[in-house]
Amino acid sequence: MALPVFSLKTYQLQTLASLRRFLEKTVELNDADTAFYALTKRPFFQPPGLPGQPYVCLRVPTGGGKTILAAHSIAVAADAFLRCDNPTVLWLVPSDTIREQTLATLSDRAHPNRRALADRFGENVRVMTIQDALYAKRADYDGGAVVIVATIQAFRVEKTEGRKVYEANGELMDHFSGLANEQRAILETGPSGDPLPSLANVLRMRRPMVIVDEAHNARTDLSFDTLGRLSPSLIVEFTATPVTPEEHKPEKGIYASNVLHHVSAAELKAEEMIKLPVILRGRADPRDTISDAMAWLDELSATARAEENMTGEFVRPVMLVQAEPRSKDKPTLHADEVKKLLVEDFRVPEEHIVIATGDSKGLDGVDLFDRDCKVRFIITQQALKEGWDCSFAYVLCSVAEQKSARAVEQLLGRVLRLPGAKWKKQDDLNRAYAFATTTSFQNAANTLRDGLVNNGFERVEAQALVRAVAEPLHGLEPGGVAYVYEEAVPFELDFHAFEKNIHTLTGGRVEFDAEKQIIRARGALTDYDKTALLLALPDAAAGMVEALVHKSRGARLKSVGEEKEAIGFAVPRLAVQTAHGLQLFDRGHFLDIPWKLENDDPSHIMDFFVPPKQARDEAHVDVDQSGHVNVAFVTDLHEQLMLNLQERGWTKNALVNWLDRRLPFTARRDITRVSSTLFISKALDHITAQTGMAIEALARAKFRIVEALVKVIAKHRDGREIQAFQQALIPQGGLDFKTSAELELVFEESRYAYREPYKGRVDFKKHLFRVIGDLEASGEEHECAVYLERMPEVKAWVRNTSQQPNSFWLQTATDKFYPDFVALLKDGRHLVLEYKGKPYMTNDDSKEKRLVGELWADRSGGSCLFLMIEGKEFSRIDAAIRKPH
Numbered sequence: 001m002a003l004p005v006f007s008l009k010t011y012q013l014q015t016l017a018s019l020r021r022f023l024e025k026t027v028e029l030n031d032a033d034t035a036f037y038a039l040t041k042r043p044f045f046q047p048p049g050l051p052g053q054p055y056v057c058l059r060v061p062t063g064g065g066k067t068i069l070a071a072h073s074i075a076v077a078a079d080a081f082l083r084c085d086n087p088t089v090l091w092l093v094p095s096d097t098i099r100e101q102t103l104a105t106l107s108d109r110a111h112p113n114r115r116a117l118a119d120r121f122g123e124n125v126r127v128m129t130i131q132d133a134l135y136a137k138r139a140d141y142d143g144g145a146v147v148i149v150a151t152i153q154a155f156r157v158e159k160t161e162g163r164k165v166y167e168a169n170g171e172l173m174d175h176f177s178g179l180a181n182e183q184r185a186i187l188e189t190g191p192s193g194d195p196l197p198s199l200a201n202v203l204r205m206r207r208p209m210v211i212v213d214e215a216h217n218a219r220t221d222l223s224f225d226t227l228g229r230l231s232p233s234l235i236v237e238f239t240a241t242p243v244t245p246e247e248h249k250p251e252k253g254i255y256a257s258n259v260l261h262h263v264s265a266a267e268l269k270a271e272e273m274i275k276l277p278v279i280l281r282g283r284a285d286p287r288d289t290i291s292d293a294m295a296w297l298d299e300l301s302a303t304a305r306a307e308e309n310m311t312g313e314f315v316r317p318v319m320l321v322q323a324e325p326r327s328k329d330k331p332t333l334h335a336d337e338v339k340k341l342l343v344e345d346f347r348v349p350e351e352h353i354v355i356a357t358g359d360s361k362g363l364d365g366v367d368l369f370d371r372d373c374k375v376r377f378i379i380t381q382q383a384l385k386e387g388w389d390c391s392f393a394y395v396l397c398s399v400a401e402q403k404s405a406r407a408v409e410q411l412l413g414r415v416l417r418l419p420g421a422k423w424k425k426q427d428d429l430n431r432a433y434a435f436a437t438t439t440s441f442q443n444a445a446n447t448l449r450d451g452l453v454n455n456g457f458e459r460v461e462a463q464a465l466v467r468a469v470a471e472p473l474h475g476l477e478p479g480g481v482a483y484v485y486e487e488a489v490p491f492e493l494d495f496h497a498f499e500k501n502i503h504t505l506t507g508g509r510v511e512f513d514a515e516k517q518i519i520r521a522r523g524a525l526t527d528y529d530k531t532a533l534l535l536a537l538p539d540a541a542a543g544m545v546e547a548l549v550h551k552s553r554g555a556r557l558k559s560v561g562e563e564k565e566a567i568g569f570a571v572p573r574l575a576v577q578t579a580h581g582l583q584l585f586d587r588g589h590f591l592d593i594p595w596k597l598e599n600d601d602p603s604h605i606m607d608f609f610v611p612p613k614q615a616r617d618e619a620h621v622d623v624d625q626s627g628h629v630n631v632a633f634v635t636d637l638h639e640q641l642m643l644n645l646q647e648r649g650w651t652k653n654a655l656v657n658w659l660d661r662r663l664p665f666t667a668r669r670d671i672t673r674v675s676s677t678l679f680i681s682k683a684l685d686h687i688t689a690q691t692g693m694a695i696e697a698l699a700r701a702k703f704r705i706v707e708a709l710v711k712v713i714a715k716h717r718d719g720r721e722i723q724a725f726q727q728a729l730i731p732q733g734g735l736d737f738k739t740s741a742e743l744e745l746v747f748e749e750s751r752y753a754y755r756e757p758y759k760g761r762v763d764f765k766k767h768l769f770r771v772i773g774d775l776e777a778s779g780e781e782h783e784c785a786v787y788l789e790r791m792p793e794v795k796a797w798v799r800n801t802s803q804q805p806n807s808f809w810l811q812t813a814t815d816k817f818y819p820d821f822v823a824l825l826k827d828g829r830h831l832v833l834e835y836k837g838k839p840y841m842t843n844d845d846s847k848e849k850r851l852v853g854e855l856w857a858d859r860s861g862g863s864c865l866f867l868m869i870e871g872k873e874f875s876r877i878d879a880a881i882r883k884p885h
Helices: 010-029 032-040 066-080 095-105 112-121 138-142 160-166 170-176 199-206 219-226 265-270 286-311 335-344 404-416 441-453 459-465 495-505 527-536 539-552 554-559 601-607 612-617 635-642 652-662 671-692 693-701 700-728 780-790 844-860 874-883
Strands: 055-059 088-093 125-128 143-151 210-212 232-241 259-262 278-283 318-322 353-355 378-382 393-398 432-437 466-468 484-488 508-512 518-524 570-578 581-584 621-623 629-631 737-746 792-800 821-825 830-836 864-870
Touching: 010 032, 010 055, 010 066, 010 259, 010 265, 010 393, 010 432, 010 495, 032 055, 032 259, 055 138, 066 095, 066 143, 066 210, 066 635, 088 095, 088 199, 095 112, 095 125, 112 125, 112 143, 125 378, 125 404, 125 844, 138 170, 160 199, 210 554, 219 318, 278 286, 278 441, 286 318, 286 335, 286 393, 318 404, 318 612, 335 353, 393 404, 404 441, 432 441, 441 459, 441 466, 459 466, 484 539, 508 621, 518 539, 527 539, 527 821, 539 844, 570 844, 581 737, 601 671, 601 700, 652 671, 652 693, 652 700, 671 693, 671 700, 693 700, 700 844, 737 844, 780 792, 780 821, 792 844, 830 844, 830 874, 844 864
Parallel strands: 055 232, 055 259, 088 143, 088 210, 125 143, 210 232, 278 432, 278 466, 318 378, 318 393, 353 378, 393 432, 830 864
Antiparallel strands: 484 518, 508 518, 570 581, 570 737, 621 629, 792 821, 821 830
């Protein structure tokens, strides 16, 4: 049976691309420090005891899929850095619970995490525990990828398991036969002076890639010492909350993470991964808080049923109730008391409630995604079971006033994941909800915002993503006890006959006023209250009950306090009129696909291929204080890994096929397999003719050849695409261009993605969205934004972020071009602006951008303007806008 297709999101692909670029740059420069600075323009913090170690962090907020990224990173490292088919991976997790979950997903052949490994290594994957690794043979490592999942504590010698890692083990003897002197020199020895047959020594020989999940938990001196003893090849951290440069204090054993790539909350939201914003309601009395939260849970449940009727997708919203700790000194609303309150005051059936605290395991064996599951309320204190992940969790209700972000951060993360990673038709199902018991509404909002920051969100994002919903003041009773909602009784009713019964059934939340002929609700009414009213009152009261319930809950939370939505606009895009209709202009319109690569000259491969011996001679070296010459980290690593290889029996056809399979998608996206194998064969012939390398030597250099092939193919492709693009844009090119609103791009706040939020001091009133993405707080580009903001002709503008799914782009010869700013003018025209700090006329890429931008404007019939300005030529914007049209 075919497995369902699982596709990575754009931000996930970009995260992995950043890791690939860093590793390729590290190989090129033979130095991780220099490579990191070259790509980020930030200093590299070298961890203690790991000299030369490529050690980087990928920062992904809660809900961003750190585990699937970690699984895919193994193939990236094998191809871009290790240059091997049989990497050894040590996957470190923060707890035994997470270890069991990670092992389960990596061992399940149908799970996307395992399929990420299978896509690169096929069935040649072995997933192990520490216990498995203590008995694994040499053939297990030689035959393919080995992934050992463990906690870092398992490698510390004070633990029983850790001692086994470093002790002699007869089961591992076959790893240590026939060792080269270079291998023996790096191993720990026993009393006899021979290498100790330990698992730690096996790992030292194999130079494992180390993946650290929730890396902020493993950045102590002891952790670094432990990792250093295993001689890793590289370390990649995955966390939402890395140690920042401001927190870097080596003298105190605190070391900053080298954040290579940061995924923003906006990217997760735009890719439909998380529920945002978080809607906050604060009340002073915990019973009012619970009542409000229950009522909204009922409203969401009805909304979810309507969603299923429309789309067929089943969602059953669940509420997390954060109880107070037990106390010997005073009564508290601890977990058992909260359950009692739900059952006795709100008449919730016990089967709808579970308690999940350190002592109670109510969630064990419960499948909350099961349609028949009855659980609607999960009572906890500060933490749920580690790794607990249920996207049906929508409502967080805290009965205790929270003054610390730490007290709410983990539970807040539990209500952020969006079911199915897909927007719902009903917008209420795309948001998360927090109901807080608080005497200070502002403090509650700030605590929630801090909780988002602790889940990996930027503070600027958190400010915009927590929406506080205030109650109308006229609804307050004297003393601020509850909010009052009234409905007239439209028929004769014996109030006294029903009053006591109704008051008891609803816990005092509903009462009658005989004099005014009204029914009154104090606070929000739940479905249980509604059912009690309908059962107790005559049938004629149904409409009145529905109106009172709706008034007391749903309409308020949706409308009261909601900020006015920003103005939106749509931008027409450049299209081509074809026999199949109007199509968005892209590379397919000017390139013949597939490309016959075999017709291009293979001799250029020697521009990029350096034979192994020559590469060794050219390796960067360093001299330490004793005058000893050290070979750079990467060269040393590759030579050691080569000692583990025992490859025999290569043929030219086998090598050609192997090289073809290792070409990344970006290299072969427009090439058939026949074309690529023919070109590779010719390239190998040319290498042999130039260097005299036999097939076995070529096989040993196969990863170096892959790199050279990627570069020579890119060189041929660039020349081909530039020529074809220029031909397409001239009038005789044969393409019928139109700038059309039929294929417009609609800017929407929910899909506006960026890497970093703007943190400057200028208050931009005309920017389309609350948060501005990827704009520096100063500099010439910032001045350009200020200039647009102050122009009276500009109605609204947006910082157009690069390489995001819902940003405006125009096709160039080799890539998509994302202009810096898009503005809507008050006369209805659109202005697209690309800012250049330096002259652009000598830059071929800038010439292409100008050509296609001016084509887009020209074919709009005067409704669109395009400008590429350099320096501070802001007056050109005025001239272009005010020019008669």
